[in-house]
Amino acid sequence: MASQLNPYISFSDNARQAFQFYREVFGGNLTLSTFGEFGQTEGGDLIMHGALETDKGLHLMGADTPPGMERREGSAITVSLSGDDPELRGYWDKLSSGGTVTMPLEKQMWGDEFGMCVDQFGVPWMVNIAGDSAPKQ
Structure with a gap:
């Protein structure tokens, strides 16, 4: 298997909901493992590791912050x-639905359509659609 770079996001007790939302956005296969499944009683239902892999090759990983650890x-x-x-x-x-658009998805000087938002779980996203695929304005 070739090397992969995977974003790994820490959540605050809402990783399950976030990953279910991301599966609705991107589709794909979602696997979730809880702390309880690995014998940890504190935070048992919290997600120890989540992974979403799509048919298009997108990978997203994350977890709830373990009990007792600080999260910013x-x-x-x-x-x-x-x-x-x-x-x-x-x-x-x-x-962007249910989140905050920090830069609208619009045609940019480099020819692509680009936008930035923060989703409903507080995760910032950038989307860049290549010039040939971006709608003409």
Whole structure:
């Protein structure tokens, strides 16, 4: 297997809901393991490891912050989606719905359509649709 780079996001007791939302956005196969499944009684139903893998080759991983560990809101990570796949616009629509658009998805000076949002779970996203796939304005 070739090397992969996977975003890994820490959540605050809502990883299950976040991953179910991301599966609705991207589709794919979702696996969730709880702390309880590995014998930990504290935080038993919290997600120890979650992984979403799509048919398009997208990978997203994450977990709830373990009990007793500190978590700071996610300004240290932004997940970037880019390419020429027409599905990128649908991903944008779903990710930004219920969240906050920090930069509207619009044609940029470099010829692509680009936007930024923070989803309903506080995770920042950037979406860049390549110029040939971006709608003409």
